[in-house]
Amino acid sequence: MAGEQLLLVMLQQIMVFMFATTLALRNRRRIRVQQRRRMRRMYREGQYMGLNPAFVAAALVLLQTRHVDRHIGAYPRSSEWWQAIAIETFDDAQWYKRFRMRRNTFALILNDVNDVLRRTDTHMRTAITAEKRLAIGVYWLASGDLMRTVGDLFGVSEGSVSNIVYEVCNAIVDNLGRYLSFPRGQRLRETIQGYEQEWQFPQCGGAVDGSHIHIKCPSSDERTDFYNRKGWYSMVLQGIVDFAYRYVLHLWG
Known part of the structure; x- marks a missing residue:
């Protein structure tokens, strides 16, 4: 009985609120x-109270527009991970x-794209x-994490991460061409034509493969980075060749 009375009171309160x-x-x-x-009557009768007719027309538009409360501000974010942890405490292995690259490589890339990424x-x-923009782009490319997660780590918004990744990729492609010299123009057309004529393989600009180059065991703490799946120490040479087995590009990793 008490439960029914409580339910009735709640329904009455909801009805009163509605x-x-x-x-x-x-x-x-x-x-x-x-x-x-x-306002329409005043506009028709020409009683503008000394106001310009354009102002009255604008006022009509504003009155017909639904009012929306807007708040100016930004969501608080922290870049402590990047500034206090990544920069200050990470050693070369971490x-x-x-970032899937060493600090000196990161510094080399930053030196080439610094002017392009600076705002x-x-x-x-x-x-x-x-520096932070490059780190955001490289971290996302290396980890594949959600852009929201990357933004939380670096203290920026998800939209900023999306824009920065796009800008970093463009900066690398436009300014690091001397490190990656893929065939272009007439040379690329000749390579594609050669693959189709010699090997009946159309629309191919190069064949990619890798090889393990045997090295001595490194004495540093990073020796595990050079221990391959075959059970010995090596560096990987990745190469791209054209239809006549000629090197187009080779990369050490």
């Missing part, structure tokens, strides 16, 4: 309709594990540094 909300919305709508009618500070906010 009724009050409906009345408030109707009253607000009625006030807006009256305002629009008053850095390589996260100017504004009165609204401080620009993300070129």
